[in-house]
Amino acid sequence: MGVFANRFMGIAEQMGRALQKTSVSTNIKERLDFSCAIFSADGGLVANAPHVPAMLGSMAFSVRWQIEHWRGNIRRGDVFLSNAPAAGGAHLPDLTVISPVFDEAGEQVLFWTASRGHHADVGGIVPGSMPAMSKEIWEEGAIIESMKIVEDGVFQEELLYEAMVVAPSRYPGCEGARSFQDNVTGIKAQAAANQKGNSLIASLIKEYTLDTVMKSKQPPRMPSGTFSRRLRAKKDGAYLKRRDFMDDGSRIRLQIRINPETGSADFDFTGTSPQAYRASLRCNWNAPQAVCNAGIIYTLRCLVDAEIPLNQGCILPVNAIIPEGSLLKPSKDAAVAAGNGLTNQRLVDVILKAFEVCAASNGCMANFTFGLAQKDGVAGGGFGYYETIAGGSGAGPWWVGEDGIHCHMTNTRITDAEVLERRYPVLLREFSLRVGSGGEGRFRGGMGVNREIEFLIDMHAGILSERRVFQPYGMVGGLPGARGENLWLRRNGQLINVGGKAACYVKAGDRMRISTPGGGGYGTPVHSAGGD
Structure with missing residues (x-):
């Protein structure tokens, strides 16, 4: 049983490598904001590669919803697309692509493969599709409960355009996906990753026989x-x-x-x-x-x-x-x-x-977005960029908190400075550890980071963050970590604290400085292990 568990896990991991290689999105190729998994015929989780913890156990909701929705109408060559929270999704930028794995006769679904990736923009009221002020879900972008994105082996681009570009723009103040072709290439990369998984599962069945593999998937x-x-x-x-x-x-x-x-x-x-x-x-x-x-x-x-x-x-x-x-x-x-x-x-x-x-972590992913809306009138349409920014992790009874780490539910990376500046009209002015932000204790909490970006053209920018009011708590006498802070440095010298959740229209020469929280300390401070 353990051999097959590892084989299935290996297939899910190879799906992830295929997705990273074929994608052109900075979110997927650079930041690794995706996850791949294999499911049984009834939607039970067989193997989930350890990509993004926020997606662990959550994709099963999407797979089961699609199974129920399309029951009796699932054929070889079909691939399904969904992002709606009501259909098992997380938030709208996370697009889930789901593929059936049939037996040789094409009559029975044996497994499902699925990949979920964060797309930089899916429409809505602001570029990046992570608005700070949304009140209802339609303000956050395209909503797709279920779609046969591939039917009988044919990619349904017109249907996708209607769902991602036309439909969202019907809502007041909203636009459709601002970089639709990026969405298309991303979804195709996810479908290709699923196909990689399907092929590897077929090879596994050929190697061990169908009966053996089906017994071992429990x-x-x-x-x-x-x-x-x-x-x-x-x-x-x-x-x-x-x-x-x-x-x-x-x-x-x-x-x-x-x-x-x-x-x-x-x-x-x-x-x-x-x-x-x-x-x-x-x-x-x-x-x-x-x-x-x-x-x-x-x-x-x-x-x-x-x-x-x-x-x-x-x-x-x-x-x-x-x-x-x-x-x-x-x-x-x-x-x-x-x-x-x-x-x-x-x-x-x-x-x-x-x-x-352990003590509290930095307590948020510090979601930062910027981009241009189509209504801004730029050549080639709008665009959106999204990243999550690291902070300090909490200390524990025998460990010091990690500095500048994407901890807990995120396991992503930050976009390399060279890639960021080459692909987007911004400059990275500072990216450093926030010295002193970790809570003191017998074991010190991890330090947060400072990240300062200068905008080279006028555009929209937004931040969604937490622990700007309540500090990350310490434990067993440890002191709390420092609160985070988000500052808008305008080119005229004005300095504005925008708070934890904000949307701004920035001018060329403006900067956004995001200082993330440190983790809480553990144990009564004597001399803090892992000092600055």
């Missing part, structure tokens, strides 16, 4: 008693309670109940704040259920020290109780752009806090 489960014991060993008692707050005061409340008899764990989020919806200027940090599920799975993989692959076996013992209409299970039309970059990070902090494993 995910290995950790024995129930082992699962509960290892969780409880992290903290005495079966009932763990914690809460934390987003910068606007929204609450995430968690109670964990571990059942030693069944080997299961209930993650109960009853008492979490209601969804942010329409009522305020900024209310897009709702996190769809698939995102919440991914946060739980990622954290359990960190907590439980056991050799178990990233598949359905590590999902089965977990039951998530999430109130309808809450911040973690919003309604279909709620804005969600920031939920997959801010709220999921806070969710992880809450779970780790419940087990008292």
Whole structure:
């Protein structure tokens, strides 16, 4: 069983390498903001390559939705596309491409392959499709619940154009995808990665026979008693309670109940704040259920020290109780752009806090966007750029926090300075560690970073970030990490603190300086290990 688990994992990883090689997107080729996975015929996770933790366990929601939606109408040569949170998506820029793997006769679906990648722009009210002020989901770009992007082997570009360019522009203040051909090449690269996976699965079946492979795909489960014991060993008692707050005061409340008899764990989020919806200027940090599920799975993989692959076996013992209409299970039309970059990070902090494993991390992905809208009248249309910026991780009982790292739910990279400046009209003025931002303690929290970008032409810029109000907490006497700060340095010398979530129209010569939070310290400070 272990041999096949590793073979399936190897196939998912090769899918990822194929996607990176064939993509032209900086998000996928440079930043590695994608994930690839294999699923059983009923949508159970067989193998998920360890790419982006935010996508762990969440793609299964999308795959199962497509299976149910197209049941009885799935043929060899079909490939499906989806990004809607209501259909298992995370936020709209994350496009998921799903392909069936048929038997030799083309009659039975044996597996599914899937790839999810963050596209730099999918339309909406601002370039980059990560608006700071969206109230409803249609403001964030194209919404695709389901589409046969490839039917009978033919790529449906006209259908895609209607969905990504024409449909979003019908909403007030919105545009369609600003770099449609980039979306086309990205989706084709994802479909090619899936095909790579399909071919490798076919080779595996040829090597071991269909019967052997189908028997071996059942995910290995950790024995129930082992699962509960290892969780409880992290903290005495079966009932763990914690809460934390987003910068606007929204609450995430968690109670964990571990059942030693069944080997299961209930993650109960009853008492979490209601969804942010329409009522305020900024209310897009709702996190769809698939995102919440991914946060739980990622954290359990960190907590439980056991050799178990990233598949359905590590999902089965977990039951998530999430109130309808809450911040973690919003309604279909709620804005969600920031939920997959801010709220999921806070969710992880809450779970780790419940087990008292380590201090808080920087608590957000610091989502930074810039670009031009089509209405700006530039030759060749608009464009969008997106990146996440590292911060400090929290210290623990025997470790110093990591400096300048994409921790927890992001596992991406920052775009190389040379690539950034060659492809976009900006200059990178500074990218450095933020000395002194890590919380002091017996073990110091990791330092955040300073990133300053100068704009060479007038354009739109935006930031979605957290921990600008509440500091990343320390633990067991450790001190909190420094808050983050976002500054707009205008060319006339004016300095503006834009807050945690902002959209600006910047002029040539303006700069944006983003200082990310440090991680919290662990233990009472005596002389901090890992000093600056």
